[in-house]
Amino acid sequence: MKYILTLLFNFILLNAVDNFTNIYEQAQKYENDGNYKEAMLLYKKAANFKISKEDEYIIDLSKNQQYKVETFTKMKNEFYQKYINKTDDKETNSSLKQMITGDFGLxxxxxxxxxxxxxxxxxxxxxxxxxxxxxxxxxxxxxxxxxxxxxxxxxxxxxxxxxxxxxxxxxxxxxxxxxxxxxxxxxxxxxxxxxxxxxxxxxxxxxxxxxxxxxxxxxxxxxxxxxxxxxxxxxxxxxxxxxxxxxxxxxxxxxxxxxxxxxxxxxxxxxxxxxxxxxxxxxxxxxxxxxxxxxxxxxxxxxxxxxxxxxxxxxxxxxxxxxxxxxxxxxxxxxxxx
Missing domain, CATH: 2.40.230.10 (Phospholipase A1)
Structure with a gap:
């Protein structure tokens, strides 16, 4: 039951904040790449994003819980992307990524x-x-x-x-x-x-x-x-x-x-x-x-x-x-x- 309820909650959460998080993450990407003008425009768009009170509540939950939990996973993914040399073979790269990130679907x-x-x-x-x-x-x-x-x-x-x-x-x-x-x-x-x-x-x-x-x-x-x-x-x-x-x-x-x-x-x-x-x-x-x-x-x-x-x-x-x-x-x- 816990697994079913978790899946249901994540489905609702991801659908509620999808547009908001996409804009926010793209703004962060621009900022990290040094494109500050584009980043500021997207940050403003995210700030003015029209959401309901129910969606605001869900977003607050995601900031306090899901995003904190994802920080470690995100850090390992970024380490793989930035610091690990890739090969020319996609399957080898997939195995290498799994070894680095420890993502085995458990x-x-x-x-x-x-x-x-x-x-x-x-x-x-x-x-x-x-x-x-x-x-x-x-x-x-x-x-x-x-x-x-x-x-x-x-x-x-x-x-x-x-x-x-x-x-x-x-x-x-x-x-x-x-x-x-x-x-x-x-x-x-x-x-x-x-x-x-x-x-x-x-x-x-x-x-x-x-x-x-x-x-x-x-x-x-x-x-x-x-x-x-x-x-x-x-x-x-x-x-x-x-x-x-x-x-x-x-x-x-x-x-x-x-x-x-x-x-x-x-x-x-x-x-x-x-x-x-x-x-x-x-x-x-x-x-x-x-x-x-x-x-x-x-x-x-x-x-x-x-x-x-x-x-x-x-x-x-x-x-x-x-x-x-x-x-x-x-x-x-x-x-x-x-």
Missing amino acids: YPYKKNYLLPATFDLNKTEDRSSFETSFQISIEKPISYNFFKLGESISAAYTQKSFWQTNSDSSPFRETNYKPEIFAQFPYKNSETIKGFKVSLMHESNGRNNEYSRSWNRIYLESYLQFSNFFIVPRVWYRIPEKNSDDDNPDIDKYYGYGDLTLLYPYKKHTFELMLRNNMRINSQNKGAAELNWTFPLPDFLSTPNSYGFVQIFSGYGNSLIDYDRESHKIGFGIAFSR
Whole structure:
């Protein structure tokens, strides 16, 4: 959903400011080339450009957010254009540009964050309650409209690590790896239902013997919108494994068969609540809740696309190795995407 909303916002933004930015960028080009007279004429034209109040608001957003984000990309492109010697072969030049600019079409997927300080209220003998946690999550689009349904097909990779920074030698206690491939389908016949997602996902911790944890799932996700409030229900089916290969045969008893995520953006804040339950009404009832809050940083700490981040988790399955252990954790840090 984040990727779809980002694409929609960028489409509106680029259409709203296209003429304005074209004039402004051409004026900058003239100024850099020393053609000050032509530059001044275009600057005046840009200043007198007739735009609506809505467009002014969008342009202000672009100046405060998009243009700052594009500065680094623009700098690398300019370095390539000005300082790198080109060859006579277009394909070689294309490869050279990609190497210099690092443009491989990768996008944020889930949250990317760093929590330098997390604390687990449940003390466990084999670890320190204090540790550092971080998550890296990227998406690579593969195809668009392959089935002529307006869908997008992507591959994604998410890695979440737990680092015992308070212990001797600071070992990584656990790392979970989640590669997946998925298709997202927009839904145009409803004001509430915005789309669906079908995904094949593997998750493991990359360890051996009794510490090995892994499972494969197919899940279906939907996106419902009520003004600026979103509901994201998800159900999954675990792909069966041979008993001899199954590292965690009872994982469904703790993770259940789905989860529900509630999203609420308010001004520069976002609130995200994930709820999960195995739907058993007896003493075997297990579940989890995770609250994520991102908020603007103070000006002296603020950088583009960086936000203060608080994460609170309570229940089972904070990590794969702990799928059958209960934990109650709180962490503080910085989110780089949301």
